């Protein structure tokens with residue numbers, strides 16, 4: 001139940017100096033009448049700010065039962081009063097999640113000092129640093145990830161290459177593209193090669209990583225471009241007419257020597273040729289899967305091959 005001038009918030013109190021479990025705080029919201037009314041109406045409308053483990057406050061406007069009936073003046077009163085209170089409590093930051101249809105509140109929050117942290121297709125996240133000095137909040141994504149597949153037919157020594165329809169110079173390159181969210185590197189390579197050329201393949205290893213800052217194709221952030229070695233399992237090309245101008249099985253030595261290619265493709269072709277001739281163990285960065293600590297998830301670890309005597313040297 002809401003008291004006349006006090007609200008029960010979902011915010012737990014900070015852990016006491018003696019280490020006692022934090023209790024949900026009863027936070028008196030005294031002050032100007034308009035602010036208190038605003039706070040009461042926002043809590044009654046479903047808003048339940050939470051604390052994160054760093055002492056930041058998380059607000060999800062999606063919790064509002066009827067966001068259209070909330071006006072910007074009421075929201076501004078609530079935000080001003082709440083920020084004042086969170087500062088007094090020593091909270092370090094506020095994370096404000098705004099569904100796209102409630103974007104009218106973004107301008108209101110900006111007037112109180114909030115800035116964009118990131119946006120997804122249907123929501124944006126704003127932050128306000130309340131701690132001392134410069135913000136220590138982590139930024140959002142710094143890179144996009146592109147993955148290409150060098151599919152080498154070891155029986156013939158030919159490798160699958162394309163010329164990109166949308167690029168100005170028609171240089172040979174390995175088929176590839178941007179990784180989907182949550183997609184493994186090897187799966188991106190296999191998927192992109194299939195989508196662009198119709199060739200089925202299996203992931204074998206990583207060959208190289210290129211990091212490029214201020215990449216024009218990455219909206220000005222950095223671009224990480226990984227080339228994988230793939231083992232093809234089909235050979236009849238049926239290439240994507242939207243993306244590719246040409247697609248061929250090209251002799252690997254010819255690709256390593258030609259000028260009609262990009263510097264990355266040329267260098268990786270030489271590396272692949274070296275592995276083809278001398279053994280792929282000389283060039284492969286292979287993958288192992290491990291359970292992640294705490295989370296119940298798994299991760300992939302990519303590194304050069306390690307002899308079993310080294311792999312198994314941990315004493316249990």
Ligand SMILES: [Mg+2]
Pocket residue numbers: 175176177178192196243
């Ligand atoms: Mg592509």
